[in-house]
Amino acid sequence: MNASELEPADRDPKVIRRTVIILFILMFVGGTAIWWKYTQQQARDQEEVVEGRSPRISRLTKNFAGICQDGESRGLDDLEGKIWVVAPIVPNHPEENLIQLAKMKDLAERYKGRKDFHLVCLSVADPEKHGYEELAKIAEEVGADINQWWFMAAGEKKMIGFLKDHLKMAHIKQRSGAEAEKLGELDIAAQLRVVDQSRRVRGEYQHFDFDFAHFKTEETKKALENEPGLLDRLKPDEREVAEFYLNMDAEWTKRMYKVIDYTFTETEPDSDPDYITGIVVVVGILGFIIFQGLRLRKRAKG
Structure with a gap:
């Protein structure tokens, strides 16, 4: 070369x-x-x-079925194309349901007559002990119309798994001892989830947890009572947070209405x-x- x-x-x-x-x-x-x-x-x-518009937490890809308050079996797949709000309840401990049932009643009245809106309460109790008959009593007490509002029972483990894994309600905890005897074995949060027409769960993970809202409001009130004038001494951003906590229930309720109202008109849920x-x-x-x-x-x- x-x-x-x-x-x-x-x-x-x-x-x-x-x-x-x-x-x-x-x-x-x-x-x-x-x-x-x-x-x-x-x-x-x-x-x-x-x-x-709220971000998507998850999407329901599998059907979930149970027995409703009229004794008939129904599946959540039947609600595709509708906007629906879901909340867990404990039928054998009415005190656990006060907050979420009050919110659901408000929603039922606010969207009364809309065929594209639905409510679902999922029972976390053992259906062998607390079946659809107890759910029927609760439904009657709140004036729930079966065509708008389901109370659904299924196996306890199956129900808790669905709430945690698919609806991302991670605040369901097990009680024990004297606390369990007094309040029940399951500690559930008064948390609501909004599901859109394509079965997407909308919101933030801690959104619409009205137990948490009540706790933060009471905690903030106590702090302000213990330190008079504290609100005036806070920095602007800290004051804004404190004022939000003082009105957290109302603010989250307005936010929930806003999400639902927007979702009714949403044509492209995800870009x-x-x-x-x-x-x-x-x-x-x-x-x-x-x-x-x-x-x-x-x-x-x-």
């Missing part, structure tokens, strides 16, 4: 400079397009949040990220690099 064959091919500085400039322009234009699309999407998302612009830019840059590489190789071979 001759030494001349090992010499590098001549490189045209003009071609290299032009290639670098074109690549820079492509990257600048592509980056600008991606940034513009991203800011547009962010603005739309923020508008939707202000209007009432997929805009991958197309990024893909086009990357493919364009890679295509140009390959084209220029083949072109330079051809020139080098003469």
